[in-house]
Amino acid sequence: MKKQHLIIRILNFLFKGGLVIFELFIGVILVLITLIIIVSKISPPDVESIDIGERIKVADNHYIIGDNWLKKNEFGVWEMYIEGAPYERGLIYGKLAKELVQKQETIFVKQIDNLVPSQTWQQFLRLMIGFFNKDLPDFIAIENQQEIYGISQSFSDEYNYIASKYDRILNYHAAHDIGHALNDYSMVGCTSFAIKDDKTIDSSLIVGRNFDFFVGDDFAEEKLVLFIKPDKGHAFASYSWAGFTGVVSGLNTEGLSVTINASKSDLPTGAKTPISLLAREILQYASTIDEAIAIAKTRETFVSETIMVSSRKDRKAALIEKSPTKMGVYYTETNTLICSNHYQSEAFINDPINITNIEESDSKYRYNRVQSLLNEQRQLDIYSAAAILRNQHGENGDTLGMGNPRAINQLIVHHSVVIQPEELKFYITTRDFQLGAFKGYDLSKVFAKKDASSVLSIAPDPFLYSRDYKLFKQYKTVKNKISSFLNFNTPLSLSEAEVQAFINSNRELYITYEMLGRYFLKKKDQASAKNYFELALTKKVASPAIEKEFEELIKECN
Numbered sequence: 104m105k106k107q108h109l110i111i112r113i114l115n116f117l118f119k120g121g122l123v124i125f126e127l128f129i130g131v132i133l134v135l136i137t138l139i140i141i142v143s144k145i146s147p148p149d150v151e152s153i154d155i156g157e158r159i160k161v162a163d164n165h166y167i168i169g170d171n172w173l174k175k176n177e178f179g180v181w182e183m184y185i186e187g188a189p190y191e192r193g194l195i196y197g198k199l200a201k202e203l204v205q206k207q208e209t210i211f212v213k214q215i216d217n218l219v220p221s222q223t224w225q226q227f228l229r230l231m232i233g234f235f236n237k238d239l240p241d242f243i244a245i246e247n248q249q250e251i252y253g254i255s256q257s258f259s260d261e262y263n264y265i266a267s268k269y270d271r272i273l274n275y276h277a278a279h280d281i282g283h284a285l286n287d288y289s290m291v292g293c294t295s296f297a298i299k300d301d302k303t304i305d306s307s308l309i310v311g312r313n314f315d316f317f318v319g320d321d322f323a324e325e326k327l328v329l330f331i332k333p334d335k336g337h338a339f340a341s342y343s344w345a346g347f348t349g350v351v352s353g354l355n356t357e358g359l360s361v362t363i364n365a366s367k368s369d370l371p372t373g374a375k376t377p378i379s380l381l382a383r384e385i386l387q388y389a390s391t392i393d394e395a396i397a398i399a400k401t402r403e404t405f406v407s408e409t410i411m412v413s414s415r416k417d418r419k420a421a422l423i424e425k426s427p428t429k430m431g432v433y434y435t436e437t438n439t440l441i442c443s444n445h446y447q448s449e450a451f452i453n454d455p456i457n458i459t460n461i462e463e464s465d466s467k468y469r470y471n472r473v474q475s476l477l478n479e480q481r482q483l484d485i486y487s488a489a490a491i492l493r494n495q496h497g498e499n500g501d502t503l504g505m506g507n508p509r510a511i512n513q514l515i516v517h518h519s520v521v522i523q524p525e526e527l528k529f530y531i532t533t534r535d536f537q538l539g540a541f542k543g544y545d546l547s548k549v550f551a552k553k554d555a556s557s558v559l560s561i562a563p564d565p566f567l568y569s570r571d572y573k574l575f576k577q578y579k580t581v582k583n584k585i586s587s588f589l590n591f592n593t594p595l596s597l598s599e600a601e602v603q604a605f606i607n608s609n610r611e612l613y614i615t616y617e618m619l620g621r622y623f624l625k626k627k628d629q630a631s632a633k634n635y636f637e638l639a640l641t642k643k644v645a646s647p648a649i650e651k652e653f654e655e656l657i658k659e660c661n
Contacts, residue, residue, distance in 0.1 A: 145240060147255075147269045148248040150190040158198050166199050170553055173199040178533035178542055181325060181345070182555045186332035189246045193253020196348075201257040203325055203345035210321045211275065212262060239273055242376040242403065244384065246335075250348055251276065258346075276349055277377045280406045292444060293364040294469045294511050296477065296491070297413050297420035300438040304482045310413050310420065310522040311488040312362040313537060314351055317515040326518060328531055330549055336387035338550045342518050342531045349379025350386050356546050357390035358415025358524040364442050366407040366424070367460035375405035375427065382410055390414070392421045396432055399423045411442050415524045424448050439477050443470040463648040468509040472498060476511075485521050485530060485543075486561055492519045492537050493564045497643055504612025505575045508645035512537060514575065521561065530561060538567040578608035578615070585618045589625060597622065613642035613649075620656065633660035 158166050164175035173183045183199060185192050197204060240248055251272055258268035265271060295312035303309050317323070327345050332338040341353035354360045361382045381402045389395040395412045404425050413420035420440045422433040424447070431450025434440075444466035446457045461467050475498060476491050477483070483491075495510045497503045506514045519537035521530040527546040533539045543559025566572055581601070587593035597605070602619060609615045620635035636653050644650050 145237065145267075145270050145273060147252045148240070148245055150249055150252060153191055153194065155191060155194045155198065158201075168195050168199060171195045171199060172553075176542065176555070178540060180531070180533050180542065181327045182330070183327060184330045184332075184549075184553055184555065186334075188334045189249035190253045192331065192333065193250040193348075194256060195253075196250075197254040197257030200327070200345045203327065204254065204257055205259045206325060207322070207345045208258065208262060208271070208275075210319065211278075212265070214318055214322070237374070239277060239374040242374060243273075243276075243380060247348065247380055247383070248273075254346060254348065272346060275346065276380060277374070280377050280404070292465060292469065292508050292513060293362075294473060294492075295362050295364060295411050295442045296473050296488075297411065297440040298438060298477065298483060298488070299418065299420075301481075302438040302477065302483060304484045307523060307525050308413055308415070308418060308420065309483065309485060309488050310360050310362070310411070310524065311492050311519070312352060312411070312522075313492050313511065313513075313516045313519045314362075315513055315515050316351070316517045323517045326531075326533075328544070328555075330544075330546075330555065331387075332550055333387060337390065338546070339386045340529050340544060340546055340549070341383070341386065342520060342529075344517075347379070348383065349377060350383040351379055352518065352520045353382070353386045354522050354524065354527070354529045354546060355386050355390075356527060356550060358527060359386065359390055359395065360411075360413045360522045360524050361386045361395075362411045362520070364409045364411065364444055366409055366426075366444050366446055367456050367464070373405065376402040378404050378406060378408045378410075378425070381425075385410065385412065391416050392419070396421075396423060399425060399430060403427070407446075409442055409446065411440070413522070413524050415527075418525070422447060424451055426451070439474075441470055441473045441477075443467070443473075445470070463646055465508045465645040468497075468645075469511055472509075472511055485523065485528075488521050489519070489530075489537070489541055489561045490564075492521070493566070495566075501643065502611045503643045504615065505571065505578070505609050506614065507612055507643060509643060528559065530559065535563075535567055535572075538564040538572070574608045578605065578612075581605045581608070582614075582618055585622050589621055595622075611642060613639040613644045615639075616642065617653070620653075624656070624660065629660040633657055636660065 156168055158168050160166055166173045171185045173181065175181050181203065185195050187195065252269050255268040255272045258272060262271060292315045293313055297308065297310045299308040300306050325345060326342065328340060328342045330340050337355040337357050339353055339355035341350045343351055350361055352362050363378055363382050381399060381404060385395045385398050389398055392412050392414050399410065405427050407426040410423040411420060412423060422440070422442055424431040424433060429450055431446065431448030433448040444464065445461045446452065446454065451457045473491065476494060480487060491511065493512050495503065495505060495512045497509060503510050514536050516536045519532045521541060528543055529546060530541040530543040532541055540563045541561035542557060544555055544557050545559065549555050584595055588595035606615055616635045616639035620632045620639060623635065624632035636657050640650065640653050
């Protein structure tokens with residue numbers, strides 16, 4: 104009996120001690136969370152109150168505030184013209200495009216919900232990203248902060264549970280970089296090139312680029328071409344989405360263009376300047392390549408990225424290559440400059456991360472393919488430049504399947520642009536990736552008349568109306584269902600006929616067989632999974648790294 108009493112006393116002591124330890128643990132966690140919330144709060148910039156007036160509806164999908172306007176063009180792309188001081192521009196932007204801005208945020212939040220369904224993990228990620236970006240304003244010019252703060256006034260109250268409106272939009276501008284760092288930019292494989300002299304029909308400088316940034320079809324539905332005439336710096340045009348003030352593709356009235364391409368990156372250690380805002384600063388304040396380089400040197404970025412800059416004054420293009428730790432500049436002595444997703448300057452050419460990226464990714468494939476296509480034609484114009492951006496084949500015209508990351512055209516592009524810097528002409532894609540028509544703008548006329556009306560265009564790709572493209576859309580529908588099953592356990596049971604129809608919709612693409620392999624592996628049908636992974640390896644796989652992944656999956660099936 105005494106032993107039993109002794110054991111009970113010991114258990115009571117341990118239980119009470121455990122409660123104390125548990126309570127201390129909870130207390131520490133609560134203190135940490137409180138500290139993170141306190142230090143993560145971002146204060147808006149100082150601004151003077153201003154009355155910009157009310158938005159006036161001129162017609163369906165057409166609004167004005169003073170000389171500023173927003174309207175949807177004949178291709179279904181939104182066009183916006185704004186001018187003035189930073190905070191004024193932001194307020195006008197937000198009020199003109201209120202519904203578009205709020206729609207884009209809803210889509211963005213839904214994407215987060217899809218990727219991270221757990222509310223607990225979402226809250227944890229919000230805290231961590233908030234803490235990570237607590238110093239973000241220190242790396243963003245006050246002008247950009249004021250403009251962004253103006254736009255934030257039109258954000259919805261619906262998502263205030265995430266953070267304040269200004270906190271949210273500021274972090275959305277860094278999301279591009281955070282996604283790059285965390286996912287190694289697996290959702291992106293941008294390709295760009297610049298040609299001049301004897302490579303073009305009239306010897307002028309031509310730039311072409313695919314912005315293969317894909318975060319869902321909904322996100323790319325409402326594109327926005329933005330014409331900004333700031334009170335300081337150069338007027339410019341850029342193409343992206345509503346609520347975004349950074350630049351991923353743009354041209355200014357001095358004839359300087361900017362496009363960005365991701366590269367292999369180290370994990371960031373703290374907030375730095377979002378790459379799109381650095382590109383915006385260059386576009387607004389530089390007219391030559393040297394001026395662009397000087398601006399780039401003043402900014403620290405937390406991801407690795409290449410900024411292709413072309414200049415009417417210099418009559419050439421260059422690559423400004425940035426990483427969190429160093430910067431390089433690459434020129435070419437030839438009449439062509441090509442950029443995919445690896446570095447070429449002396450600062451990075453022997454970097455182990457860059458070498459691994461070249462060896463294991465699909466970047467070198469696309470680089471070589473652009474080189475081959477440029478060599479096949481003696482002289483090119485804007486139409487042949489667009490044709491290169493639309494090309495889906497491999498070397499020697501090999502069939503890669505529709506949507507292969509090896510291809511220049513991966514059928515995931517958010518947008519493509521063709522630029523003539525010397526003529527101040529900016530051509531943008533309108534629909535169906537880069538397959539639809541390109542609409543062209545003459546910036547000298549746009550800013551002189553404050554009117555984006557244009558007769559400039561590049562005809563749609565005939566592939567847009569083909570049977571194969573219809574099959575690709577069928578393939579994509581089933582692929583999305585399989586992805587939902589794999590990632591979110593959405594119920595799915597494919598019949599033999601459905602499996603065969605899926606294969607027939609995109610027979611030459613390795614991803615078709617990869618998806619089926621993963622589907623059957625999750626269904627515990629290792630034999631079928633192995634068969635499809637082996638079939639995937641018989642196709643043109645995007646990179647050596649993915650080949651190794653399939654080999655490991657086959658071992659898992661065994």
